[in-house]
Amino acid sequence: MNILFLVESLENETAGNLANELKYTEHNVDIVPYFSNNQDQCSIKNEHGTDVLIFDEQTYIPENYDGALLWCWGTAALGRKYLRIFEDQGVSVLNSTYDTEITDSKIQFATTLAQANAPVPKTICFDSNDSIDNISIFQEQLGKPPYVFKPDYGTQGFEVRFAFSAQDIQLFAENLRKIQAHNHGFIVQEFIGDPDIVISHFRVLVIGDNVLPGLIKVTAKSKMNVSNIAAGGKAELEPIHNELKKVALLAAKSSKLNVAGVDIMVKPGGKKEDIVILEVNDGPGTKTFDRKGINASKAIIDFFIDSLESQKPIEKARQIVTLT
Template sequence: MVKVCVLYDKVRFEEKALYDTAKKKGIKAQIIDAKTITVNNESKRKTLQLGDVVLQRCISHFRGLYLAACLEFLGFIVINKFKVGETCGNKLITSLTLAKSKIPTPKTHFAFSAESAIEVINTTGFPIVLKPIIGSWGRGVFPIRDEEVANMFIEMREENDSPLARIYYVQEMIRRPPRDLRCIVVGDKVVTAIYRYSAENEWRTNVSRGGKAEVAPITNELEDIALRAAKAVGGGILGVDLMEDEKRGLLVHEINNTVEFRGASNVSEADIAGAMIDYALTIAKR
């Protein structure tokens, strides 16, 4: 019998739901703290009791990413793969990957110094959106509406100690309703789709910032673009985020590697955790 391992560093609603669902399905499941694992370059797979398939669910992006690399080195099947995590965890790489696969995505500029970032912003015009290339929950994602504020944000980024702060990701502001779309893609299926409405006095739609979820219809257009986007980054269990541009229709702006689905579960009747466990079993049996 296939044994599923839920790998966590902090047990949230999602990790609990995955573990409980696996047990309810009568599957051998375990939930393991990633913080307790060590690997060396002579380790053998059998030294780690992680079953046949690992659902990598760390809240820390880099912990989950590099642990996935180590586990794949040992021969474990990890969902999602290291390469998928590496692409989705970096907005710049995601944007390039989407563009290469001709997935509709917002126009985005990349600049590598404060001066060139300011030049790009002034040439593009306002409003624009400045995002960190690595980061979640809308952290550091700012709408910029004039030159003075642009200069302030660039100055703040220059003073930041992280070298990644000096990589500038400048995106066009999409004219959209006060909501975006989150599609939960599991393998080759869209399990559910939700609208995320911004909270009051908040432009970002993240549920972690008070955004409210509502079930969205899975139209053919939505299904097609979400599945193509998921495939472009390597597939697996993914949260594909889209915006509804007034003229161009759906645009994919982000893909999440360890998708949170508490907000979606509250409003959707789909068995999200069940679909994820079934997918893990299918992958393990391949």
């Protein structure tokens, strides 16, 4: 089989681990680091009515590929644009770009999960044009402060802020307008947990109908700090409880993702009804699991190759039906 690995850059441990696992398969793997040196390295060209990808003066034609997968951390919209030309021309993908464009937006994701009756923190969404005129709304809908402010688009704790008043939220929203030319949308959530205790969350990796046997608990470096690893959070491997597993699978299935890193928090009670989903990540980091001996990169690549291989006989069977 021919597989295309679209990756933001290879200067990243997760990207390197996944690339190595792909190389260990007996298949032909083409790797396109589409955003190396912080610059877009690709373009799309239309050849005889078909979109093709150009990278390093080479042409990547969708019909030559059986499968394509995308890994990115800061350039999701660009990566999706490139993956989509393959997906639209029938190449199998790990997660569909039509689903990841929804999970990438915190506003659209919150709406999707609420519709699926999945447990999420109480959330108010503000799109780019909304103004915060009615400041009593926060107390009425979210309870007492602090509140959590998050831009519609962001990863690794980017611009996630803690607000103690509507004025704080106003300031964060104004700041967002200054630093992001487009997409001024944001969400405001109830604070999960006790603000006097250092924040921690759980990262569960869902692969198909399964979850990895261990989860990563990430604890922030100090109080009122986000617990992302990129922000200095400390990661520990823990066994996964059945309830967390069920919620992680519900989050991935409701978002239609085959592979997802699900971020979960548990309110102080620690009971089943205290579990909430923060977000799902479609190209989750594997390096922390790999380092701790859980081999997430291998599990993801094995899953993808198996799903491509199991599709082949189905396609062949359909062809035979058409021919006779």
